[in-house]
Amino acid sequence: MAVTLTEAAARHVQRYLTKRGKGLGVRLGVKTTGCSGLAYKLEYVDEAAPEDLVFENQGIKILIDPKSLAYIDGTQLDFVREGLNEGFRFNNPNERDRCGCGESFRV
Template sequence: MSLSLTEKAANRVRHFLDKRGSGVGVRVGIKTSGCSGFSYTMDYVDEIGADDEVFESNGAKLIVERKYLVFLDGMQLDYVREGINEAFKFINPNAKSTCGCGESFNV
């Protein structure tokens, strides 16, 4: 099982945690939502729980509840700028399709 961050994503995560002033990393998860079935969630993590797996790359930590690993194994988190827009981008090999707006996926 593995998850990773690109250098750009790791830099952005560290920037947000520094600006916030606390936190050990970011939690990535999924929820039922959108037209394709699931959407990604992200939150700050202050404490790592007993059901969490921690993945570190490029100096930043991604925390995932074990129950979501089947959906997220192999995922890479990137940070992209397109014109005036910037956002985290989830590159998930388990996603079989995504909706037209890119907000949800199915496995």
Template sequence: MALTLSERAANHISGYLARRGKGLGVRLAVKTSGCSGMAYKLEFVDAQAETDLVFESFGVQIFTDAKSLPYIDGTELDYAKEGLNEGFKFNNPNVKNECGCGESFHV
């Protein structure tokens, strides 16, 4: 079981945490949403919860909960710039279907 960051994503998160002046890392979880059933939830973590599962890539911690892990286990979080668009990309091997708009997925 693991969650990982690409080096680009880790560098982006590290830089943002430094500018922010606080934070332990990022939380990756899923929530029920969208036309395909689930959506990713990504947020900064300032305090670790007792029930958090913690992974590390390139010196950056990734937090999740036991309920989300089966849906995102093996996921690599990448950061990409493509033309005028930039943002995080979720490379999740568990995804069976995604909605047309790319906002939600199904496993």
């Protein structure tokens, strides 16, 4: 499996990389934090780290560190607008529970 992007997420990433004028793609991962234990992290990257696993979807390179892949394998990254708010949403089939504040999750 791998991580995939919706068309909306791919368009948003491509627009941002174009606006920046550089960039290889996005790095996705997890970090330990919050009430449920894990939180997603996403950053734009200009070059791959030696340990990164590189996937490509919708023309966008997605870099993932091997430790995070176990938690996010099969995840679909979406970009949504709800009212005045917009942002990335992780649709992760591995999530068993999410904290009330929505900042962290458990697998």
